[in-house]
Amino acid sequence: MELLFRRATASDAALLSEMGFRTYRHHFAHLWNSENELSAFLEAEYSVAALQQSLNTPGVRWLIAEAAQPTGFAKLSWRRPVPERNQTGALLHKLYLMPGETGKGYGEAFWQAILREARAENETWLWLEVLEANAGARRFYEARGLKMLTQTLFSSATQQSVLFIMGKALDDNA
Template sequence: MLIRQANLQDMDILQQTGRNTYRHYFAHLWQNQAELEQFLDHDFSLACMRESFNDPQQYWLLAYDNQQLLGFAKTVFNQPIPQREQLGAKLSKLYLLPAQRAKGVGGQLYSHLAQAAQHRHQAFIWLEVLKSNTSAQRFYQKKGMQVIGQTTYVTSTQGTDILYMGTSLS
């Protein structure tokens, strides 16, 4: 497996893969299809992705095997940790193609991101995870993370419970 930093030339594959994997794992949670599309249009729009790639605080990784994309991840450095008075690396995306779950790809992407965070002098790594996504919670717990808070993501038609998880990198 090859893990490398993504660049502007990867935007199309990231956009397509991000939309498809998000729909696969989470579309059933959205009560309003228009809100789902609005969310995806924002998160994976070319303008938003271009801005992300031009921001030195944002770091994207791609995992490949023989030219086939297995998954990707994104971390944003120096982000305020919810309910704490410190900054840390926010793991904002770790998306795997469905056939790649439970094959070690996520763990390798996470390890690379944690190393990058340490190189950027981040003392803490944190993320948001759906309260209903217990398999992802177990994965992150195995990485040493624990629940540090919670919130609710609210749209005009629904609310979704979110947990904050994190761990020290020192």
């Protein structure tokens, strides 16, 4: 089935909230030591109010992928300082597929849509943070030419997680 992409608007906040809570819990809940911290994180990231604010922030773009139903979403920011580089680029904050939607080629289609959006904004770099524990995502990005730039820590009251910062120049077609 063909995957279609559209830019999210403020009217999509409730849909993105439901998708965000569901996908994040499905893919990452097992990495959290504290249910309370996970819930607080999800509320900060995916509450309708937080999403409405993000959707109305200049320089931030949310994309929704749809086939027969919404299948995933991405969040990008433009002209963000690239770690370990003296330049700015598009920051891919999130690229999530709904449970049951992986393994269908949707990740590659979404990747191409993200590249189109970044290039349309005249970005020359794309970078992101990926959990060290998310080996599948790291392999996905490495296969698309992203290289490790540095690493940082995400800290909560009860745990720390290593985040790999990866990036690539957008001067090629990959």
